[in-house]
Amino acid sequence: MNDDTREKRWQDRFPRLLPRYALLACLALVVVSLGVVLTPARPRESAEPSFSDQARGAALAETVRLLDAGSHLGTPAREGSAAPSAVRSTDLPEGKPADTGNRAVERAVTLLTTQAQALLAPGQSLPDAPGASRADSGEPSASASASAGAASAAAASAAGSSAAASSAAPLPATAGQLVTALADSGRQRLADAAVADGGMARLLAAVGTAQLLEASALAAGTGTAAPPADVAFPQLSGACPTASTGSGAATTGTAPRAAADSPQPPDSPGIPGASPAPGATVETALAAVARTEAQTIYGYQVALPRLDGDAAKSAAEQLARHGELLSSAESLSRQHCSAVPPREAGYALGPSFLASPAAGLGSLETAALPVYGDLVALSDGETRQWAIAALLDSGKRAVVWGTDPGALPGLDRAALPSLPAN
Structure with missing residues (x-):
C-alpha cells in the first residue's frame, strides 16, 4: 500500500518537475559550449616552405x-x-x-x-x-x-x-x-x-x-677580372621507352606522345611571364626549340657571306654551335617519343636583316630566349639542365652581336615589371 502511494506521488510530481530538469539540461549545455569556445585552439604548425x-x-x-x-x-x-x-x-x-x-x-x-x-x-x-x-x-x-x-x-x-x-x-x-x-x-x-x-x-x-x-x-x-660564365651541357642519354619494341616508329624515335600524357608544371602565381601557355608540353617546347634553331641556322648561313673579319669568324663558330644545338634538340625529342619537326628549306628574313646582318643575328639569338625559357619551365632532369645551359648560351651570343638580352632573359618582356627610372 505504501509503495503504491509513493509511486502515485512520483507520477503526480514528475510533470511538475519536468521543466526544471529541462532547464538544468539547457544550463549544462550552455556551460559546456562556453568551455569549448573559450578554450583556445591549438595553433597549427606552419608548413615548411617548398x-x-x-x-x-x-x-x-x-x-x-x-x-x-x-x-x-x-x-x-x-x-x-x-x-x-x-x-x-x-x-x-x-x-x-x-x-x-x-x-x-x-x-x-x-x-x-x-x-x-x-x-x-x-x-x-x-x-x-x-x-x-x-x-x-x-x-x-x-x-x-x-x-x-x-x-x-x-x-x-x-x-x-x-x-x-x-x-x-x-x-x-x-x-x-x-x-x-x-x-x-x-x-x-x-x-x-x-x-x-x-x-x-x-x-x-x-x-x-x-x-x-x-x-x-x-x-x-x-676593368676587373671576368669570372667564368659557363654552364656545362649534360651528356644526353636515354631513348624513347617504346624503342625496345623494335618497330620502325620507335627506331626513329618519332612516335608522338599524347599531350594529355605529359606532366604539366605547377602554376606559378605572381611570376610575370613565367608560366607556359595553357596546353604546352615538353614535347611542344622541344619542337619549338628545333624550329627556332633551324631558322637561326638559316639566318647565320645568309649572314655569313655578308660579314668579314672577326665578325665572320665568330659567325662561323656560332653556326657550327647552332648545328650542335639543333641535333641535341632533335635527340631530346626522340627521347620523349615526340615527332621531330622537318627541316625547312628556307625562312623569311626581313630587309633589315640583310642591311645589318650582325644586328639581325642578335635579334635571332634574343628570339630564342623565351623558347628555351618555355622548355625550362616544362621539363625536368636532363632536359631541363640542357635547356638552362642553352638559355645562357643564347644570352652570351646575343651579347656578342651587341643585343641586350634584358634583366630576365627567357621571360616574356611584355609581362615584365617596368624598368626603374634612372
Missing part, C-alpha cells in the same frame, strides 16, 4: 644584397653633384675613364632592381632602391641604406637560414668583389632552377643567366 619558395626567397635576399652593394659603389654623377667616390680613376686601367665604371655599376643596379621586383612574392613590396637619393658628396643616404637593410632582412626571413647567412655576409666593397658576388649568385640561381617547379624554375634561370652576363659586363666596364 623548395621553390625557399629558392625564391634566397634569390630575393641575395639580389637585394647585391643591389645594396651596387648602390654603395655609386652611380653616374648628377648635375651639380660630385662624382661618386667608390669607382675612382685609380681603380681602372690606364685610359679607361671613371665614368665608364660608373655607368657599368649603374646598369648593374638597374638590372638588380628589376630582378628584385620580379622575385617578390604576391603581397610583398620592395623598398625604394637604395642609393637613389644621395647627398652632394656622392655617399649613399642613411635612409637608403636602412631601406636596403630592411629589404634584405625581410627577404632573409622568407628564405630561411641560407638567405639569412647571405644577408649577414659583408657587402662587396669594390667593383671586383661585386663582379665575383654577381657570378656566384648567378650560378646558384641556375643550380636552384634545375630543381624548382615550373615557372619558378624559369624565373630563377632568367635571373641566374642575367646575373652571369652582367658580371661579365661589369668586369669589362670596370
Whole structure:
C-alpha cells in the first residue's frame, strides 16, 4: 500500500518537475559550449616552405644584397653633384675613364632592381632602391641604406637560414668583389632552377643567366677580372621507352606522345611571364626549340657571306654551335617519343636583316630566349639542365652581336615589371 502511494506521488510530481530538469539540461549545455569556445585552439604548425619558395626567397635576399652593394659603389654623377667616390680613376686601367665604371655599376643596379621586383612574392613590396637619393658628396643616404637593410632582412626571413647567412655576409666593397658576388649568385640561381617547379624554375634561370652576363659586363666596364660564365651541357642519354619494341616508329624515335600524357608544371602565381601557355608540353617546347634553331641556322648561313673579319669568324663558330644545338634538340625529342619537326628549306628574313646582318643575328639569338625559357619551365632532369645551359648560351651570343638580352632573359618582356627610372 505504501509503495503504491509513493509511486502515485512520483507520477503526480514528475510533470511538475519536468521543466526544471529541462532547464538544468539547457544550463549544462550552455556551460559546456562556453568551455569549448573559450578554450583556445591549438595553433597549427606552419608548413615548411617548398623548395621553390625557399629558392625564391634566397634569390630575393641575395639580389637585394647585391643591389645594396651596387648602390654603395655609386652611380653616374648628377648635375651639380660630385662624382661618386667608390669607382675612382685609380681603380681602372690606364685610359679607361671613371665614368665608364660608373655607368657599368649603374646598369648593374638597374638590372638588380628589376630582378628584385620580379622575385617578390604576391603581397610583398620592395623598398625604394637604395642609393637613389644621395647627398652632394656622392655617399649613399642613411635612409637608403636602412631601406636596403630592411629589404634584405625581410627577404632573409622568407628564405630561411641560407638567405639569412647571405644577408649577414659583408657587402662587396669594390667593383671586383661585386663582379665575383654577381657570378656566384648567378650560378646558384641556375643550380636552384634545375630543381624548382615550373615557372619558378624559369624565373630563377632568367635571373641566374642575367646575373652571369652582367658580371661579365661589369668586369669589362670596370676593368676587373671576368669570372667564368659557363654552364656545362649534360651528356644526353636515354631513348624513347617504346624503342625496345623494335618497330620502325620507335627506331626513329618519332612516335608522338599524347599531350594529355605529359606532366604539366605547377602554376606559378605572381611570376610575370613565367608560366607556359595553357596546353604546352615538353614535347611542344622541344619542337619549338628545333624550329627556332633551324631558322637561326638559316639566318647565320645568309649572314655569313655578308660579314668579314672577326665578325665572320665568330659567325662561323656560332653556326657550327647552332648545328650542335639543333641535333641535341632533335635527340631530346626522340627521347620523349615526340615527332621531330622537318627541316625547312628556307625562312623569311626581313630587309633589315640583310642591311645589318650582325644586328639581325642578335635579334635571332634574343628570339630564342623565351623558347628555351618555355622548355625550362616544362621539363625536368636532363632536359631541363640542357635547356638552362642553352638559355645562357643564347644570352652570351646575343651579347656578342651587341643585343641586350634584358634583366630576365627567357621571360616574356611584355609581362615584365617596368624598368626603374634612372
